[in-house]
Amino acid sequence: MSNELRITLPARLSELRDLAGMVEDFGDANKLPAPKVFAINLELDELITNTVTYGTFEPGTDPRIDIHLKVECDILTLTMEDNGSPFDPTVDTNPNTSGPLESRSVGGLGLHLVKNFASRISYEFVGGKNRLTLEHDLKPA
Amino acid sequence: MNIEVVEERDNDVLVLLPVDRLDSTNARAFESIVMDHISKGEQRMIVDFSRLNFISSSGLRVLLIAAKKLSATQGKLVLCDMQEHIHEVFMISGFDQLIPIHESRKASMNVF
Numbered sequence: 697m698s699n700e701l702r703i704t705l706p707a708r709l710s711e712l713r714d715l716a717g718m719v720e721d722f723g724d725a726n727k728l729p730a731p732k733v734f735a736i737n738l739e740l741d742e743l744i745t746n747t748v749t750y751g752t753f754e755p756g757t758d759p760r761i762d763i764h765l766k767v768e769c770d771i772l773t774l775t776m777e778d779n780g781s782p783f784d785p786t787v788d789t790n791p792n793t794s795g796p797l798e799s800r801s802v803g804g805l806g807l808h809l810v811k812n813f814a815s816r817i818s819y820e821f822v823g824g825k826n827r828l829t830l831e832h833d834l835k836p837a
Numbered sequence: 838m839n840i841e842v843v844e845e846r847d848n849d850v851l852v853l854l855p856v857d858r859l860d861s862t863n864a865r866a867f868e869s870i871v872m873d874h875i876s877k878g879e880q881r882m883i884v885d886f887s888r889l890n891f892i893s894s895s896g897l898r899v900l901l902i903a904a905k906k907l908s909a910t911q912g913k914l915v916l917c918d919m920q921e922h923i924h925e926v927f928m929i930s931g932f933d934q935l936i937p938i939h940e941s942r943k944a945s946m947n948v949f
Binding site for chain 1: 908
């Protein structure tokens with residue numbers, strides 16, 4: 697297997713399990729540390745769930761998600777694109793991560809996890825698609 | 838999607854062991870199992886993570902709902918035996934301050 701993986705899938709939660717298996721195979725083939733493989737699968741779960749649950753798509757559009765994984769120069773990069781309406785997940789969502797049990801909710805928590813597991817994150821709307829790029833340093837800085 | 842959950846009982850403490858993955862595809866199934874037990878009167882519950890390899894915020898949501906529900910009736914939810922990467926998810930989300938996490942099943946039994 698090469699140092700790149702490209703997958704296009706329909707925007708459906710049911711795709712997640714097969715995708716997780718492919719990411720694990722990619723991790724094995726590229727000798728990636730297990731915590732990084734976990735981080736990628738966590739990010740994919742959170743981001744695809746957001747797109748499927750909250751994403752809006754123009755009438756007549758076939759909702760699709762493009763996944764690209766690449767290992768290069770000790771950086772593991774996950775790029776995810778979807779053909780939904782523009783949505784920038786890097787805008788601060790400020791979930792409540794302290795305070796008593798009664799005041800907590802999980803709103804915004806998924807994106808909070810994504811931002812913490814990635815070393816760098818960037819968003820652009822290009823060619824009619826949302827593109828989110830998540831870089832992960834494979835060596836400590 | 839279904840989830841395999843092993844159920845064990847230690848006196849009046851119910852121990853649930855979700856198997857493999859607790860993600861956005863099966864969190865609803867896990868929620869219905871947990872809430873079913875609570876609605877039948879379970880008050881003391883341990884979720885043992887020793888057979889779980891993956892959790893996302895969908896799974897955290899179910900644990901939050903269960904903890905709130907049990908707390909409202911003076912019941913208790915305790916978690917134990919987490920792998921390091923799963924513990925990290927709890928720390929980043931601040932859930933480690935919310936729901937008690939113990940290293941072992943034995944240690945978590947002591948809180949009841």
